[in-house]
Amino acid sequence: MTSVYNSTVIGKILLTPDLMVLRIRTDEPRDEFIAGQYTTIGLLSNEERSANSVMTIESVKENVLIKRPYSIASAKHEVSEFEFYISQVKSGQLTPRLFNLTQGRRMWIDNHIHGIFNLNDVPENSNIVMIATGTGLAPYLSFLRSHINDHKDSKLAIIHGAGYPWDLGYYSELKFIQQAFSNFYYFPTLLKADVSWTGLTGYIEKHLQANILQEKAGIEINPDKTHFFLCGNPKMIESVTNYLSNYDYTKHGHDQSGSLHVEEY
């Protein structure tokens, strides 16, 4: 039987035992995609699970392709090499198998790339605020890597919520972009940091309420001037969506345009 696998792992960077950047080269190039979209990746159920995972609640049959969607972190023009930012769900089906991969191993990636979480409907002069928890940062890496030069006349900000300092993947890249582009602002905020962390702490909502965007970046919370993107934890999405509804933000969707863009993991 020929294998369903159609790609090769070309890089795996473990940031913590449960957080990684995975780079995959496809045998055949994909079509150019839109920054912020996701694709589906998979491994067969007979692949081994990582040593630090736990038993799943349900078992899977032999030789079944386990597939899940992941946001693409790489730039839109990179159509043969894809980067993903993945956290391990220890009791999950796919992620423990992904965490057991090593460079050179084979795996599967869908031919199709999907999603409407993108910058296409953001007016050129609109500010863009990108809010993420954990690996919800991935689509913003693709936004910045693909489009930072297209938004020189507006302001861009990332607010990234995580647990510990070591959970802040892409910290150096985002700090570097902040140094290089005066219109880009990076606000990492940690829930579990100790005193050695001198940056922001606590929930993202606290900083929005304290007016961090206006005060530190001159960004107004106003749907005519600023588009918001929310990606990651459903609880963060719900509470930030509620907060933004006080400012008359409406959700962007297939059949309506709005200044609030949401991707739930």
Ligand SMILES: Cc1cc2nc3c(=O)[nH]c(=O)nc-3n(C[C@H](O)[C@H](O)[C@H](O)COP(=O)(O)OP(=O)(O)OC[C@H]3O[C@@H](n4cnc5c(N)ncnc54)[C@H](O)[C@@H]3O)c2cc1C
């Ligand atoms: C559009 C989109 C983009 C995404 N992008 C990313 C990304 O960039 N990075 C990322 O890390 N994740 C991303 N995700 C999430 C990802 O698709 C997976 O859901 C995640 O990685 C977990 O997969 P898994 O197979 O390891 O866990 P699963 O097996 O799917 O399990 C998920 C959870 O359900 C629980 N569970 C499993 N079976 C049962 C059961 N029978 N009863 C009760 N609970 C159960 C598990 O304990 C676990 O908590 C994205 C999701 C979407 C929808």
